[in-house]
Amino acid sequence: MPSAAAQYGGKPTAPVGRAPLAGEVGGPGLAIRAKKVLTVPDEGPQVVDNAILLVREGLIEAVGPARSMTIPAGYEVLDASDKWICPGYIDLHAHVGGTMDINEMVYLVNPGLRVSASVVPSNRALERGLAGGVTTILFIPGSGVNVGGQGVLLKTGLERYEDALVRNPGSMKLAQAGNPEGWTVGVGRSFMNWNTRWMFRRGLLYAKRWEDHEKNGGVEPRYEFDLEIFRWLAAKKTQISTHTQIYQVVLTTLTMVKQELGLDVYIDHGEMAGYKLAGFAKDLGVNAILGPRVVEVPTRQFINWTGSNPEAILGIAAQYQKAGMTRIGFNTDSPVIPQEELFLQAATGARYGFDDSNVDTVRGLTIIPAITAGIADRVGSIEPGKEADLLFLTGDPIDPRTAIDAVWIEGTRVYDTKTMRRRF
């Protein structure tokens, strides 16, 4: 088995040490009556009012208006008819998945490093994140160097690594600029980008050699542990998540990583004046996951990194949207913004002009990051066959006055304020 073989989390599993409840693996089916279900599929209607949601074996079985749904025989019924239900949130930029030592800062590029070695499933920060509705995170290395290593996609509320795992590698983390620079003595952006490009090209050549070998046979290429990740990048089985933000840095992400090298990449630290490239990014199919700063402020006390210096507060999400970008998501860069406040990033976006008439705020926390990270076949919306990662809310998910009463992951009630202390 090659070391960089991707690991995929399996199907939902039966609870250990107790009988399964309705909706869980091994239990009877479950029908949930809800006031409103935000299904948020990629396309089509986004909301079902007075809904019935069927959950079975940890997966969504069906969802629709109560008047047109039949509850199958033997199903238990859960009355949540005063609640809204939406999919669990997905944060593609999180550092709280385990031990907090996230920067290995000797080499500028560490493509073989896997942050999965640091995972502490269901740790306290993740437990709070769960209480804030976050059910999936991309736990990534820091931005101390250009390639910090490989991230891992995890569920937040499951206690064993194998259960929590969604995909490893979840991404390769690239910090294009705006942190990895040696600000005193050291390298600058020109060298960094030369170095990154050189390593990426070497990695892609390596991947090509293996691809040719698998197609045509012959002598097996020499195995290089640190370059294995490029086989998965070349096969589009994982993506590059990029800490990129300033205009010229985002420009390099788009031109070098996407246009020139053809890799699946997304903006994962979208802020500052990067929005000026939103149209170009959209044309290239590069999605934008925004945060932790979701606004651009007119202060002159801050270093004029951004080149924008707006005269008023600009909502970054609104700027991306105005340029025609439709794949807009939000992140926290936790613990920079606390993990549980992911929804507030979207709320702030809306406050500063992000049009939410098509529930793009909720989409930006669910289906958009799921599509961006290539896991939309499992999570990100309430559609038949997907994992039942569900939030039970007292109202609109993005409204700070709304409380989350319960969170389910894969049909299991991992957080419930009726039986547990409220954490957030």
Place this chain on the structure above:
Amino acid sequence: MHAPRSNRTMLTFALLVSGALASSCASKRTADLDPLEPGELGVAIRCGRVLTVDDDDATYGPGLVLVKNGRIAYVGPDRAVPAGYPVEERLDLWASPGMVELHAHVHGPGGDINDMVYPVNADLRASAGFVPGNRAIRLACAGGVTTLFGIPGSGTSIGGFGILFKAKTAGATYDEATIRDPGGMKVAQSYNPERRAGDLGATRAGLSWILEQWNEEARVANREGTSTPMLENLQKVHSRELPVLIHSAGSDGYPAAARMWHVKYGARAVLSHGCFDAHMTAPWLVELGVPLNVGPREIDFSTTRDGKITGTAARYLEAGARNLSLNTDSPVVPQEELFLQGAVAARYGADSHTMLRAVTIAPARVFGLDDRVGSLEVGKDADVVLRTGEPLDPRSRVEVVFIDGLVEYDRRRDGQWF
């Protein structure tokens, strides 16, 4: 009567011969009740109670252990002693197997156990610092510990290879004391090897990355049938020829170590320490079936913060752990106090008899030494400890320790060392 020390060379020769014969026998060997011939070394130990710690946990009272040429020829109920045997009659004492320690740093006297320039030192051997019969080893013997795995420290990711040896006291040579060198590899995966010197390994992920780079080299070298002196022994870990003992702890580090060595590389991994809140992951570790070697902290009261003192061994046992063993991390806990680790674990909820197994047959088994040590069974090395009572009871005193059939400690002869 005790075998005089001057006969040691002759005994070693006899051991080589009998060892060749014994190795071909099945696990349940037949007792040898032939008379002791002239030139053979032996002793009949007649005592009040014999705890065999075998698979059936057989005990005999009064019992007899016949030792011939360093091996056990008979163990069972008291019976007529075959001709030729000198008899050691101690009906006031209990006989039990010598204890086995898998995490010891007292093989050398100086404490120079960490070479910390490189994060990985896969070619380094602890045996270069081995001083047989040093003071700490003599005390270990007087505490009933007869087999030890002396290993490098946890200052780096791979500290090197340890030596398996017997706690022979005065005058034993390297050859006489050593069971296997290298006996296995030492890895430190969390809580200590984190490097703060500005080089690689500042983070848990970075440490893991370095280990994986070396492991991948070894794995590929095994696959391709190549080797280098730097990789030679690490490759033996990958081919399961040698076990690997992993210093790890915490609910973060412990499962990560299991994932790398037990799951991914399929090595004969033994997870050592398991302190702090690692016990929270007990069900998962048990499901994987990775052997656990718990200590030096046998209790946790700081990480769970629930005001309770949790016995870690008890938690692992509740989850269904098998082959659980205990350690002292000597000199962190003095080597002679290995039995006390069992007593503390029992005090905080672990079954007392299981804890006796945890310092005898269980560690022997996970290191593949159970054909020689860890229990009193026919054909095994005659490592026998005579005490005034139960082995884990602090009120019991060690009176006599036989290793390979020779008296290495006798309180009446040597004075009480511990």
